[in-house]
Amino acid sequence: MSMSEPLSPSPQPIDPRRFAMSRRTVLRLGIAAVAATSVGSLLAACGSSNDNSTSASTASSGSSGGTSSTAAASASSGSGSASGTPSGSGSSTSEPANVVKGGELKWALSSDPPNQDPHISTGTAARAVKIAIYNGLARYWTKGEVSPDLATKWDISTDGLTYTFTLIDTTFHDGTPFTADDVKASIERIQDPKVGATQSDQMKPITSVTASDPRTAVFKLSAPAAALISVLALPECSIVSKKFLDGGGDPNKTMMGTGPFKFVSREPGVNVVVQKNDKFFREGKPYLDKITYLPYQNEDTRVAALKSGDVDIAEYIPWKDMDSIDKSNDLNLITTKGSSFMLLIYNTKQKPFDDAKVRHALGFAFDRDSIVQAAFFGRGEIITGGLITESSWAYNASLKDYYSYDPDKAKQLLSDAGQDPKSMKLTLMSTGQYGMHQSTGEVCQKNLQDLGIDCKLDLFDWATEVKKHTEGDYQFRVQGTSPDFPDPDYLTTFLYSSAVSQSRDSLSDQQFDQWLDQARQETDQAKRKELYNKIEERAADIAPYTLLCWRDDGYGTSKNVQGFEVLPRMNVFLSPNTLEQVWLKKS
Amino acid sequence: MGAYIVRRLIQSAVLVFLVARFMAIFIQLLPGDPAYTILGDKASPERAAAVRKQLGLDRPIYVQYADWIGNVARGNFGDSLISDRPILNDLAKRLPRTIELIVASMILAILAGIPLGVIAANYRNRMPDILVSIISLLGVSTPVFVSGTLLLLVFGVRWHVLPATGYVSITESPLGHLEHLLMPAVTLALLEAAVILRMTRSSLLEVLSEDYVRTARAKGLGQRIVLYRHALRNALIPVVTVIGIQAGTLLGGTVIVEYIFNWPGVSTYLLAAINQRDYPVIQAIILIIATLFVLLNLVTDLVYAAIDPRIKYG
Numbered sequence: 001m002s003m004s005e006p007l008s009p010s011p012q013p014i015d016p017r018r019f020a021m022s023r024r025t026v027l028r029l030g031i032a033a034v035a036a037t038s039v040g041s042l043l044a045a046c047g048s049s050n051d052n053s054t055s056a057s058t059a060s061s062g063s064s065g066g067t068s069s070t071a072a073a074s075a076s077s078g079s080g081s082a083s084g085t086p087s088g089s090g091s092s093t094s095e096p097a098n099v100v101k102g103g104e105l106k107w108a109l110s111s112d113p114p115n116q117d118p119h120i121s122t123g124t125a126a127r128a129v130k131i132a133i134y135n136g137l138a139r140y141w142t143k144g145e146v147s148p149d150l151a152t153k154w155d156i157s158t159d160g161l162t163y164t165f166t167l168i169d170t171t172f173h174d175g176t177p178f179t180a181d182d183v184k185a186s187i188e189r190i191q192d193p194k195v196g197a198t199q200s201d202q203m204k205p206i207t208s209v210t211a212s213d214p215r216t217a218v219f220k221l222s223a224p225a226a227a228l229i230s231v232l233a234l235p236e237c238s239i240v241s242k243k244f245l246d247g248g249g250d251p252n253k254t255m256m257g258t259g260p261f262k263f264v265s266r267e268p269g270v271n272v273v274v275q276k277n278d279k280f281f282r283e284g285k286p287y288l289d290k291i292t293y294l295p296y297q298n299e300d301t302r303v304a305a306l307k308s309g310d311v312d313i314a315e316y317i318p319w320k321d322m323d324s325i326d327k328s329n330d331l332n333l334i335t336t337k338g339s340s341f342m343l344l345i346y347n348t349k350q351k352p353f354d355d356a357k358v359r360h361a362l363g364f365a366f367d368r369d370s371i372v373q374a375a376f377f378g379r380g381e382i383i384t385g386g387l388i389t390e391s392s393w394a395y396n397a398s399l400k401d402y403y404s405y406d407p408d409k410a411k412q413l414l415s416d417a418g419q420d421p422k423s424m425k426l427t428l429m430s431t432g433q434y435g436m437h438q439s440t441g442e443v444c445q446k447n448l449q450d451l452g453i454d455c456k457l458d459l460f461d462w463a464t465e466v467k468k469h470t471e472g473d474y475q476f477r478v479q480g481t482s483p484d485f486p487d488p489d490y491l492t493t494f495l496y497s498s499a500v501s502q503s504r505d506s507l508s509d510q511q512f513d514q515w516l517d518q519a520r521q522e523t524d525q526a527k528r529k530e531l532y533n534k535i536e537e538r539a540a541d542i543a544p545y546t547l548l549c550w551r552d553d554g555y556g557t558s559k560n561v562q563g564f565e566v567l568p569r570m571n572v573f574l575s576p577n578t579l580e581q582v583w584l585k586k587s
Numbered sequence: 588m589g590a591y592i593v594r595r596l597i598q599s600a601v602l603v604f605l606v607a608r609f610m611a612i613f614i615q616l617l618p619g620d621p622a623y624t625i626l627g628d629k630a631s632p633e634r635a636a637a638v639r640k641q642l643g644l645d646r647p648i649y650v651q652y653a654d655w656i657g658n659v660a661r662g663n664f665g666d667s668l669i670s671d672r673p674i675l676n677d678l679a680k681r682l683p684r685t686i687e688l689i690v691a692s693m694i695l696a697i698l699a700g701i702p703l704g705v706i707a708a709n710y711r712n713r714m715p716d717i718l719v720s721i722i723s724l725l726g727v728s729t730p731v732f733v734s735g736t737l738l739l740l741v742f743g744v745r746w747h748v749l750p751a752t753g754y755v756s757i758t759e760s761p762l763g764h765l766e767h768l769l770m771p772a773v774t775l776a777l778l779e780a781a782v783i784l785r786m787t788r789s790s791l792l793e794v795l796s797e798d799y800v801r802t803a804r805a806k807g808l809g810q811r812i813v814l815y816r817h818a819l820r821n822a823l824i825p826v827v828t829v830i831g832i833q834a835g836t837l838l839g840g841t842v843i844v845e846y847i848f849n850w851p852g853v854s855t856y857l858l859a860a861i862n863q864r865d866y867p868v869i870q871a872i873i874l875i876i877a878t879l880f881v882l883l884n885l886v887t888d889l890v891y892a893a894i895d896p897r898i899k900y901g
Contacts, residue, residue: 112859114624114669122624196625196634252671268670268677269851269859270754294753294849297859300736301752301849308743308751433862463619463864470623470632 095284095581096563103584104290105561108302108314112269112295117252118238119190119197124316124573127235129293131576132274133173134238134257137165137183137217138229139577144486144568146233150178150258151217160224160523165217170281172241173262180211185242187219199484202231224521226528227489234485235574260286260580269295280580287563287583306331306556312584313557313564315573319377319436325556334564335554339572340482341383342371342440342548344428347475348507352419352426359543361413363403365451368549371443375436376551383547386536387483387491389569393525394488396533402540403547411451421452429468429477432459440548441478480551482570488532490570492516495539507544560585595888599881606877607870611652614869617861620644621668624863642668644866655870664871669863674871677856682875684754685852688844689837691768692775697830700780704787704826709814711792719784726781731840735774735847742770752849771848775840779833786829791822824895831887835880 113126118134121127137151151165170178187209190197197203205225210218221228231237241249244256255263258281261274272293276286294311296302303321306314307328317325317333326333344362346353353359368382385399414421426448430441441457448455460468468474483490496516497508512535519531539545553572557564563581567574621642622635639645643654658665664674707719743751749770755763794800795818803817845854853872860868892898 114863120625196638250671267680267851268672269681269855296752296849297855298846298849301739301847304739304744305752305849308747310743310750310752461619461862463623463862464617466623467619470635 095287099287099562099583100586101287101583102289104292105288105313105579105582105584106311107291107293108305108311109272109293109295110299110302110316111297113272113293115252116255116266117195118240118255118257119186119195119199119236119251121198121236125293125295127573128315128576129272129274130238130255131235131259131574132261132291132579133255133259133263134235134240135259136233136235136237136239137167138233140233140567140571140574142565142567142578144571146229149233150183150239154229160226160521161221163219163221163228165219167215167217168281169215170258171279172244172258173256173277174241174244176241176243177214178239178241178258179214180217181214182239182242183217184209184211185245186237186239189240189245190237198236199231199234202227203237224523226520226522227485227487230485230487230489261288261291264290271295282580286580288579291579303556306558309558312561313555315555317554317556319375319379319551321556322377322379322552322554330559332557332559332561333554334557334566335379335552336566336568336572337552338381338389338550338569339553340480340570341387341550342375342436342478342480344444344546344548345469345477345479346507346543346545347472348544349472350475352424353476355417356542357417358414358419359546360541361410361417361419362448363540363543363546364406364410364413366444366447366546366548367405369405371440372549372551374443375439376549379552380549382549386540387494387547388488388532388536389550392486392488394529394532396536398533399536399540407447407451414451424453425456426453427456427458427475429458429460429465429474431462431465431478433462434480436551437478437480440480444478444548484570486570488528489516489520491532491535491539492520495535495544507542509538509542509544511538592885592889595885599878599885602881603874603877607656607874608652610873610877611648611655611870614866615648617864619864621864621866624669624865644668655867659871659874665867667860667865667868669860669865669868674868677868678853678871678875681851681853681856684850685838685841685845685854688768688771688775688841688850688852689834691772692779692837693830693834695772695776696779696783696833699776700783701787701823701826703780704784705791705814705819707784707788708791708795709810716788719788723781723784726777727785729777731774731778731843732847734777735771735844738770738774739847754849754851767848767850771844771850774844774847775837778840779830779837782829782833783826786826787822790825791818794818794822820894824891827890827894828887831883831890834883834887838876838880 107128109125109128111123111125113129114122115126116130118130135149137149137154138146139149141147150168150170152168153166155164156162165180165183167178167180167183172178172182187203187206189195190200191203191206193200202225205221205223205228206219207222208220210220212218219228238257240251241256244254245251249256260277260280260282262277264273264275266272273290274293275290276288280286294305296305296314299316299318302311302314302316303318303325305311306325307330309330317335322333322335325331344366346359348354348359368384372378372380372382384401384403386396386402388394388396390397411421414424428441428445428448431437438459441459445455445457465477469477469479484493495507495509495512497510497513515531515535515538519528519535522528522531554566555564555575562583562585563578565575565578566572567577620635620639621644622638625638636645643651655665662675664678666673667677703719703723707716710716739751742749750763750767751770753767755767757764791814795814800813800818803813808817841850841852842854842858844850845852846858849855853875857869857872859865860872
């Protein structure tokens with residue numbers, strides 16, 4: 001689920017940058033006036049790293065505009081036995097002919113990473129850094145598929161209870177060889193409740209990890225877990241060094257992995273610097289010498305930094321700026337469709353949302369097209385059925401257009417449920433901190449008012465909203481989130497009664513729990529599909545939430561940036577996976 | 588004078604203590620919780636409770652506060668709840684950057700404001716005065732977030748004459764450092780220069796109509812000497828007050844300016860800490876800002892005495 005949700009601002013076309021140099025010199029005279037004061041700051045100065053002036057800008061790749069919207073679910077979910085080697089696309093293919101090696105890439109983060117621990121997700125910005133430094137057993141690649149990483153292949157037993165990973169031969173950044181013991185230590189760390197790892201629940205079925213030899217790690221499971229590989233490919237399941245952990249190392253303070261880049265320095269609020277790992281196991285990679293991550297909390301400033309050439313890549317481009325970046329001569333916009341979705345979550349312990357009929361009725365009350373326009377400047381798609389999209393094997397075609405914008409029907413259904421819209425008083429919770437949450441809330445409020453309902457919109461800051469949600473102190477709220485991984489098992493996150501991301505007061509439904517458990521433990525894909533179809537039908541019917549729309553997300557890059565690709569759909573923020581093949585064209 | 592300074596210092600200390608005390612209470616009243624920031628996406632009330640316990644946030648507020656005061660008295664602000672880093676280290680890097688920004692903008696504002704104010708007074712109600720007044724009116728009435736954004740878009744994004752955002756340390760590149768400093772400093776200075784200009788103008792006009800100025804003129808002194816040697820010095824007393832008060836306002840202005848230009852000073856630190864509910868960081872920064880503010884007022888008062896021998900503290 002996306003924790004960090006940013007805001008938006010404005011833009012202008014850009015003059016060629018060389019032109020700037022002469023004017024810059026003129027300005028230097030003016031600077032002299034300020035010079036005096038800076039002496040004091042000598043005291044404080046300490047190593048940050050950007051030589052501001054015209055940095056080599058970079059970037060490009062792939063298509064601009066809304067590109068690939070590929071498969072929502074293509075991960076190799078081992079049906080039957082030995083699902084063997086995964087689709088090893090992309091990864092260590094031969095290098096493009098004209099690659100320019102070396103150089104420094106400047107990456108605009110959407111916030112100063114709140115933590116450095118690879119096993120605890122705190123959002124997009126922190127992930128962009130961790131991905132450069134760590135590897136998992138597997139990883140997501142450019143078509144959304146799971147591809148090998150530290151494991152060259154994995155075999156799954158027919159009963160789905162034994163996973164055997166064959167590991168590559170490489171070393172950590174400190175020179176320690178990577179072995180199966182590191183895999184064991186990492187998985188056990190994720191399972192340790194004291195760590196609070198993001199994927200600890202998903203690792204629960206693993207009862208033991210054994211290093212049968214340094215190159216082989218064997219996982220024993222208590223029950224089949226169909227989505228296990230999909231989860232292991234996430235950066236939150238990165239492999240850390242056993243020796244480092246045993247030596248009392250704190251991954252939140254020191255980042256040390258096997259990845260294409262090594263951690264160099266971090267100046268809080270200023271930058272994080274990583275440099276090329278010469279011993280990286282995919283030979284010839286990475287192409288860049290250095291990446292400097294610069295945190296930009298303010299999305300307007302982030303976009304300005306991209307447009308002015310201060311940075312080469314900016315993550316999390318605000319929707320209102322996508323058009324201007326797309327049309328710019330110097331920049332590329334690379335997006336994916338359907339990265340995250342917007343929904344309304346009901347507090348089902350409170351009237352009137354304890355009544356499934358009321359929640360169901362509201363499914364027809366909202367003008368989803370207006371939400372896509374208002375919140376995402378048209379860059380999104382309305383959701384009228386379930387969450388599992390058409391590109392997935394688990395798609396339920398019968399739910400297509402289940403919901404629609406039909407105020408009369410909504411009124412009728414409400415009165416069938418014994419509610420008179422004119423006497424209903426509702427309070428919708430959202431946040432003013434993220435523009436799209438607020439706009440979504442405003443459209444929904446207006447739609448409900450059109451039905452005659454007295455609907456109030458409460459806007460809190462994000463931290464407050466999260467707390468109120470978790471503690472059940474709300475009636476219904478706007479939320480923007482995304483599945484963690486492409487396997488439909490992600491429905492567990494939203495529907496399972498004890499799911500950690502659910503509030504104490506969201507729906508707790510035994511039927512969902514039972515089907516979700518069955519589907520997770522089922523190894524036959526056809527049977528899994530049947531179960532997920534039933535789950536989605538029930539979700540549409542009893543409506544623990546109302547789904548509104550998918551949104552596009554993406555990155556802006558300078559045209560000099562080559563080789564950077566955006567992963568499809570919910571994996572969009574794993575796009576830093578492709579950093580190892582990024583290079584900078586000389587302008 | 589010595590006794591006066593001592594008395595003022597004691598008063599200031601009490602004031603700062605009270606500010607810190609009230610802030611501690613208000614901060615805890617903020618809804619939200621650092622535990623949720625730390626846990627990220629997968630927070631549950633149970634996990635949050637565990638983290639709160641780990642952080643010591645489950646203890647009564649007065650215990651936490653007493654703890655904090657004890658640590659601060661020993662010069663230790665504790666660690667950030669979110670990053671685990673010692674707050675003092677982060678502040679030691681960030682505070683000088685904010686002070687640099689404020690001092691730079693004050694120098695720019697004084698360099699621009701006082702001469703323009705003198706010109707306006709000298710050419711009262713004539714073209715130069717009208718022009719300068721219009722400029723100052725614009726300066727006073729344009730909010731920092733508008734002027735800052737405009738500067739950034741024009742000089743950074745459109746013309747590429749200055750880096751739009753960010754920070755370079757002075758050891759790494761002195762020129763780069765100044766280039767990054769210029770736009771934020773100018774943004775802050777605009778507001779202050781306008782205020783200084785108006786104050787200089789009106790104060791100078793008032794002084795120019797006084798008897799001793801007429802006497803000076805009657806002696807046959809030239810306009811130049813009358814203006815600079817006789818009038819300006821006296822006219823500057825209220826200007827100094829304004830500059831002192833403005834320094835406090837600038838401290839507030841840096842919150843927006845640092846945010847717009849991504850200047851990694853205390854204000855961006857404060858903003859992030861508030862968003863993440865990083866209580867000890869918020870408390871430390873508020874304490875420092877309050878101390879700075881109080882000290883600035885003290886210094887302003889003392890500067891009066893230096894400029895105007897009629898003012899005596901005892």
